[in-house]
Amino acid sequence: MFPPIPNPSVSPEAAKPRFGEKDILRRSASEVTPPAERLTEVAKLIDVSKCIGCKACQSACLEWNNLHEEIGFNHGVYTNPMDLTPDTFTLMRFTEWVNPETDNLEWLIRKDGCMHCEDPGCLKACPSPGAIVQYSNGIVDFQHENCIGCGYCIKGCPFNIPRISKVDHTAYKCTLCSDRVAVGQGPACQKACPTQAIVFGTKQEMKDWADFRIKDLKSRGFENAGLYDPQGVGGTHVMYVLHHADQPSIYANLPDNPRISPIVDAWKGVTKYVGLAAMGFAAAAGLLHYVVAGPNRVTAEDEENAQKLTEGKGPPSAPPPASPSGPAGHEGRAT
Amino acid sequence: MTSVNLPPEVPEDIEPGDAVRPGRPVHVARYTLAARINHWITAISLVVLALSGMALFTPRLFFLTGLFGGGQWTRTLHPWIGVVLFCSFAILFVRFWRANLPARVDVTWLAHANDLLAGREEKMPEVGKYNAGQKGVFWAMSALIIVLIVSGIAMWDQYFYDLTTIPQKRVAILVHAMAAVVIICVWIIHVYAAIWVKGTIGAMTRGEVTGGWAWRHHRKWLRELVSRKPRAPAE
Numbered sequence A: 001m002f003p004p005i006p007n008p009s010v011s012p013e014a015a016k017p018r019f020g021e022k023d024i025l026r027r028s029a030s031e032v033t034p035p036a037e038r039l040t041e042v043a044k045l046i047d048v049s050k051c052i053g054c055k056a057c058q059s060a061c062l063e064w065n066n067l068h069e070e071i072g073f074n075h076g077v078y079t080n081p082m083d084l085t086p087d088t089f090t091l092m093r094f095t096e097w098v099n100p101e102t103d104n105l106e107w108l109i110r111k112d113g114c115m116h117c118e119d120p121g122c123l124k125a126c127p128s129p130g131a132i133v134q135y136s137n138g139i140v141d142f143q144h145e146n147c148i149g150c151g152y153c154i155k156g157c158p159f160n161i162p163r164i165s166k167v168d169h170t171a172y173k174c175t176l177c178s179d180r181v182a183v184g185q186g187p188a189c190q191k192a193c194p195t196q197a198i199v200f201g202t203k204q205e206m207k208d209w210a211d212f213r214i215k216d217l218k219s220r221g222f223e224n225a226g227l228y229d230p231q232g233v234g235g236t237h238v239m240y241v242l243h244h245a246d247q248p249s250i251y252a253n254l255p256d257n258p259r260i261s262p263i264v265d266a267w268k269g270v271t272k273y274v275g276l277a278a279m280g281f282a283a284a285a286g287l288l289h290y291v292v293a294g295p296n297r298v299t300a301e302d303e304e305n306a307q308k309l310t311e312g313k314g315p316p317s318a319p320p321p322a323s324p325s326g327p328a329g330h331e332g333r334a335t
Numbered sequence B: 001m002t003s004v005n006l007p008p009e010v011p012e013d014i015e016p017g018d019a020v021r022p023g024r025p026v027h028v029a030r031y032t033l034a035a036r037i038n039h040w041i042t043a044i045s046l047v048v049l050a051l052s053g054m055a056l057f058t059p060r061l062f063f064l065t066g067l068f069g070g071g072q073w074t075r076t077l078h079p080w081i082g083v084v085l086f087c088s089f090a091i092l093f094v095r096f097w098r099a100n101l102p103a104r105v106d107v108t109w110l111a112h113a114n115d116l117l118a119g120r121e122e123k124m125p126e127v128g129k130y131n132a133g134q135k136g137v138f139w140a141m142s143a144l145i146i147v148l149i150v151s152g153i154a155m156w157d158q159y160f161y162d163l164t165t166i167p168q169k170r171v172a173i174l175v176h177a178m179a180a181v182v183i184i185c186v187w188i189i190h191v192y193a194a195i196w197v198k199g200t201i202g203a204m205t206r207g208e209v210t211g212g213w214a215w216r217h218h219r220k221w222l223r224e225l226v227s228r229k230p231r232a233p234a235e
Helices: A056-064 A121-125 A152-156 A188-192 A203-219 A262-268 A270-293 A300-310 B033-057 B059-068 B071-096 B104-111 B113-117 B132-154 B157-163 B166-196 B201-205 B211-217 B219-228
Strands: A024-027 A042-047 A091-099 A104-112 A132-135 A140-142 A198-202 A226-228 A238-242 B019-021 B027-029 B208-210
Touching: A042 A203, A056 A091, A056 A188, A121 A132, A121 A152, A121 A262, A152 A262, A152 B166, A188 A198, A198 A203, A203 A226, A203 A238, A262 A270, A262 B166, A270 B166, A300 B211, A300 B219, B019 B219, B027 B211, B033 B059, B033 B071, B033 B166, B033 B201, B059 B071, B071 B132, B104 B113, B104 B132, B132 B157, B132 B166, B166 B201, B201 B208, B208 B211, B211 B219
Parallel strands: A042 A238
Antiparallel strands: A024 A132, A042 A198, A091 A104, A132 A140, A226 A238, B019 B027, B027 B208
C-alpha cells in the first residue's frame, strides 16, 4: 500500500500556499522568466488495473469543485455523462474489450481528465495572456478571469480535455486540485479513491510506485503492463499504469502517441512570423514606392483630352494606334 | 438606317449609373450611392475584422481587444462582423462581377505592370472600367472571403462546435489565419493603389471622378461611355 497523505495540520503555518505567482513556469501568450528554482514536480498516478469503477473520484471532483452536472440520460453503459463537460472535469470511461489472445472479456475503466502535460498544447494555443499558466511543480491551470472563451485550447490539446461553459463562456478542466496541492493535500479524487487506484506524490515517487505495480502485474501474467507517461508531450503529471501499455488506444481512445498537432505548431509558429512579415512587407513596399515613384497624378493634358473627347472634337490619338492588344479589347466574356 | 443606329450591346464593363457629365472639367459618375454605401459597410467590416482578428492572432497585438471591450467581447463580435462582411460583399459581388470578368487586354496590362509602377502610364494599354490589378483584388477578395467564412464557421464553437471534429478545426484555424494574412495584404495593395493614384478616392466618396482621371486610367471605359451617350436618345 502506498502511504496515504496525512490529514492537514491545523496550524496556520500549514495553511500558507506552497506555490503561486512566483512559481509560474509558463504563462499563455506571455513571456515569463522561469523561476530560478523549480518546485519538486508532482504527479497523480492512476492505476487502471486497481480501479473498480465506483466513480468515487468523479463524485469527489464534483463536490470539491462545487460543480453541478446536469442530470442526463442512461445510455445503457456505465459511462455517465457520456463525455467530459464544463462541469465534469474527470470521467470514468468504461470499455468492454475482448482480448484476442485469451478471448476473455476485459472491462477497462479509465479515469479521463487533464493530463497536465509538461509541454501543454492548450497553453501554446491560448491567445489570451495569463488565461493558462503552468506552475513549476507541473500543474497546468486555467485562470478564468483571463479566459476569453475562444476555444483555442481545445484545438491545442492532444487529449481532447478542455470544455467551454455555455454559462460564463470560459474553458474548464481538471485543476489537479491546485488549491489542495498548494496546502500539502492530494487531489480530491485521490483522497476519495477506496482502492488506491489513484495515488499522488512527487513525480519520482509516482514513477517508483508505478514500477512496483508494473512488476506485480507482470508477475500475474500481464506481460505488457507499463507506465503511460507520453514523451511526445514531454511527459505528463497525470500518469497511468496500464495492463496493456502496448496499446493505450483500447482504453477509450487514449492516444497511443500524443503530441501537439503539427498543424497547431505551424499555426502558432511559422504562420505568425511569416504572416506578420508579409503584412509588414506589403505596407513597407507601398510606402517605399510612394517615396521613390511619387503619386500618380492626373495632368492638365489628361483633362483636356477628356474634354475634347466628350465634346466630340476627338482627342489627338482617338483610336489607340499602337495598342498592343488590338481593337477588340473588351472581349473575353465568360458567358 | 435603323439597323445602323441600333444601340450596340452595352459593354460588360459599364455598370449601372456610369455616365459622363460634360463640362470643364468633365465629370464621370463611377459609383452609385448604393454601391458606395455597400462598399463602405464592407470596408469598415474588413478593418474591424482585421483588428479583432490580429488581436487573437498574436499576443503582441492582444491589446487591440481593448478597442472592442476586452477579450470576451472581441471573441463574441469577430464572427458576427464576419457575417456582416460576407453578406455585404456578396451584394458587392453581384454588382461588380461582370465588369471584372477577365479580358484579353488584362494580359497586356499585366505585362506592362512595371511601366505603371515606374510612372510610365502612357505605355499601358487602354483599359475598361477595371484594370487587371483591380480585377485581381476583386477576385482575390471574393475567393478569400469564401475561404474565411467557411473556415470561420468551422471554428465558431459557440454555435457550430458539433459541425466539425477537432482535427478539422485545427486545419480550419490554420487556413483562417493564412487566408486572413493574404486578405490583409490584398487590402493593403487596394488601399495603397487608391492613395497612390490621385483622384481615385472621390470615386468611392462622391461617386465620381474627373474626365482626366478616366482618360488617364480607364480610357476604354471613358470612350465607351462617350460613344454610348448620343445613342441613348435615338432609341
